[in-house]
Amino acid sequence: MHPAISVKNLSKRYDSGFEALKNVNLEIEHGEIFALLGPNGAGKTTLISTICGIVNPTAGSILVDGNDIVKDYRAARSLIGLVPQELTTDAFETVWATVSFSRGLFGKPANPAYIEQTLKSLSLWDKKDDKIMTLSGGMKRRVLIAKALSHEPQILFLDEPTAGVDVELRKAMWDVVRSLRESGVTIILTTHYIEEAEEMAERVGVISHGEIILVQDKTELMSKLGQKQMTLHLQERIGGIPGSLSAYSLDISDDGEMLTYTYDTHGERTGITALLADLSQAGVKFKDLTTSQSSLEDIFVSLVGKPK
Amino acid sequence: MNIHAVRAIYGFEMARAWRTLSQSIVSPVLSTSLYFIVFGSAIGSRITEIDGVSYGSFIVPGLIMLSLLTQSIANASFGIYFPRFTGTIYEVLSAPVSYVEILIGYVGAAATKSIILGLIILATAGLFVELEIAHWFWMLLFLVMTSVTFSLFGFILGIWADGFEKLQIVPLLVITPLTFLGGSFYSIDMLPPFWQTVTLFNPVVYLISGFRWSFYEIADVNIGVSVGMTLLFLAACLIAVWWIFRTGYRLKS
Ligand SMILES: Nc1ncnc2c1ncn2[C@@H]1O[C@H](COP(=O)(O)OP(=O)(O)OP(=O)(O)O)[C@@H](O)[C@H]1O
Numbered sequence: 001m002h003p004a005i006s007v008k009n010l011s012k013r014y015d016s017g018f019e020a021l022k023n024v025n026l027e028i029e030h031g032e033i034f035a036l037l038g039p040n041g042a043g044k045t046t047l048i049s050t051i052c053g054i055v056n057p058t059a060g061s062i063l064v065d066g067n068d069i070v071k072d073y074r075a076a077r078s079l080i081g082l083v084p085q086e087l088t089t090d091a092f093e094t095v096w097a098t099v100s101f102s103r104g105l106f107g108k109p110a111n112p113a114y115i116e117q118t119l120k121s122l123s124l125w126d127k128k129d130d131k132i133m134t135l136s137g138g139m140k141r142r143v144l145i146a147k148a149l150s151h152e153p154q155i156l157f158l159d160e161p162t163a164g165v166d167v168e169l170r171k172a173m174w175d176v177v178r179s180l181r182e183s184g185v186t187i188i189l190t191t192h193y194i195e196e197a198e199e200m201a202e203r204v205g206v207i208s209h210g211e212i213i214l215v216q217d218k219t220e221l222m223s224k225l226g227q228k229q230m231t232l233h234l235q236e237r238i239g240g241i242p243g244s245l246s247a248y249s250l251d252i253s254d255d256g257e258m259l260t261y262t263y264d265t266h267g268e269r270t271g272i273t274a275l276l277a278d279l280s281q282a283g284v285k286f287k288d289l290t291t292s293q294s295s296l297e298d299i300f301v302s303l304v305g306k307p308k
Numbered sequence: 309m310n311i312h313a314v315r316a317i318y319g320f321e322m323a324r325a326w327r328t329l330s331q332s333i334v335s336p337v338l339s340t341s342l343y344f345i346v347f348g349s350a351i352g353s354r355i356t357e358i359d360g361v362s363y364g365s366f367i368v369p370g371l372i373m374l375s376l377l378t379q380s381i382a383n384a385s386f387g388i389y390f391p392r393f394t395g396t397i398y399e400v401l402s403a404p405v406s407y408v409e410i411l412i413g414y415v416g417a418a419a420t421k422s423i424i425l426g427l428i429i430l431a432t433a434g435l436f437v438e439l440e441i442a443h444w445f446w447m448l449l450f451l452v453m454t455s456v457t458f459s460l461f462g463f464i465l466g467i468w469a470d471g472f473e474k475l476q477i478v479p480l481l482v483i484t485p486l487t488f489l490g491g492s493f494y495s496i497d498m499l500p501p502f503w504q505t506v507t508l509f510n511p512v513v514y515l516i517s518g519f520r521w522s523f524y525e526i527a528d529v530n531i532g533v534s535v536g537m538t539l540l541f542l543a544a545c546l547i548a549v550w551w552i553f554r555t556g557y558r559l560k561s
């Protein structure tokens with residue numbers, strides 16, 4: 001069986017000369033929820049748009065369930081539903097008309113019962129005869145999801161589905177995603193938030209500056225991302241780390257006024273209590289204490305090895 | 309062939325026309341009616357017959373062409389420009405449709421609207437002036453060919469344009485002068501010889517001449533030449549569209 005999506009040596013250089021994707025390789029299996037994680041401008045939307053046929057690749061190839069997106073574009077695209085990042089909807093159409101339009105566009109015969117069910121699952125049923133421009137932003141996003149689902153795709157792309165969405169809708173959205181997943185739909189979503197990837201995805205791909213830096217099972221990644229630092233501001237500067245504390249992963253600042261302890265929040269024990277006890281044993285006193293979690297940015301830097 | 313998709317695009321575009329009925333049908337009919345009243349009845353009664361046809365009747369084919377051209381271009385260009393402008397074009401680009409299907413949907417709908425409009429104006433004209441149509445077949449053929457060709461032209465314009473100004477300026481600065489100077493209101497041989505020659509470089513002359521011939525069997529240029537020139541322009545538009553789709557020009561980055 002072919003993977004749901006197979007991207008090989010994909011590069012994209014925009015007309016401006018900007019290289020948005022650099023030799024990307026990625027495989028996504030059938031039926032998984034895959035999160036593409038990366039900061040603004042990393043190339044997430046470019047990657048999705050290229051797979052969906054909206055952006056022309058500069059080099060490389062993409063197969064969707066074994067169908068080349070250029071040569072067998074009909075077969076490839078029929079399998080895909082796309083919810084774009086931007087709220088791009090018609091203004092004057094009704095919800096019902098625009099969702100029916102999408103179904104037809106993707107080559108499916110009309111099926112009012114299916115569309116009714118889709119609208120109901122997204123709590124849009126009572127809005128079906130309303131013009132789209134009269135809907136709120138969150139409802140428009142749901143309309144876009146309904147459009148993407150209208151032709152019963154096997155693969156669903158959600159480009160930042162939770163941007164501008166309140167907590168309740170977010171929960172409702174994840175419910176829809178989970179039930180789609182149960183019915184065997186492959187889901188690829190993009191996000192800026194580690195927590196979101198953590199909650200939803202089974203595998204996570206991290207993308208930065210157009211490169212896929214790593215692809216990993218969520219659980220593995222989370223332990224990697226779960227590092228925290230505790231910084232102790234000392235009352236008196238010390239010349240070096242006391243020998244009795246060598247068992248801890250401690251760093252000393254150049255001026256000898258700060259000690260930084262790195263620990264794993266996912267570990268059974270963080271070692272903080274023991275460290276503090278040993279510090280006072282060694283006679284090291286501190287006037288202040290701060291903790292910080294590695295930000296996504298820090299993690300990128302540590303993954304890539306150097307800031308770009 | 310993705311018939312459902314063609315039907316979806318075509319239906320979407322026709323629904324848009326229905327929503328904007330006053331703009332797409334009522335206003336062109338109204339403005340042409342005014343032409344008939346002013347030129348056909350009021351001034352026309354003082355103008356002698358041209359080639360044995362009363363002036364009011366003489367201008368009917370040209371006026372229909374004028375509406376056909378402007379409306380085809382306006383409709384088709386707007387139909388494709390607006391989704392580009394709002395971003396909804398993403399859906400068509402990501403759908404399993406071929407370019408031919410996209411074209412049939414958009415251009416087919418625009419041409420259909422123009423043809424309907426042309427027939428309505430024709431019927432309206434019949435209320436004001438005496439009409440005779442010598443060659444129904446050729447009349448309809450010119451109506452259809454012109455609508456299709458200029459809808460294609462509008463489609464190209466809608467893809468090329470990167471702002472609403474360009475969308476409006478081309479019909480205003482290019483098409484309207486060409487139509488007025490294309491013999492809508494006069495016969496070419498009423499012009500001084502020099503301008504007669506210049507006029508032959510205006511493609512609209514051939515359309516109006518051929519169209520008028522199908523009504524009254526009077527023409528500025530040979531009917532065969534008219535058909536040939538129209539087909540030539542159609543072919544030019546098709547080549548431009550083919551190139552646009554092949555390269556993704558202004559549709560895909
Ligand atoms: N049409 C374009 N022409 C030139 N550069 C572009 C174009 N579209 C995107 N880019 C550039 O490509 C890079 C990647 O953009 P992309 O939209 O893929 O990022 P992203 O990961 O989706 O970001 P975000 O999280 O902000 O949505 C950005 O630097 C962007 O400026």
Ligand SMILES: [Mg+2]
Nearest residue numbers: 044045046085
């Ligand atoms: Mg994006």
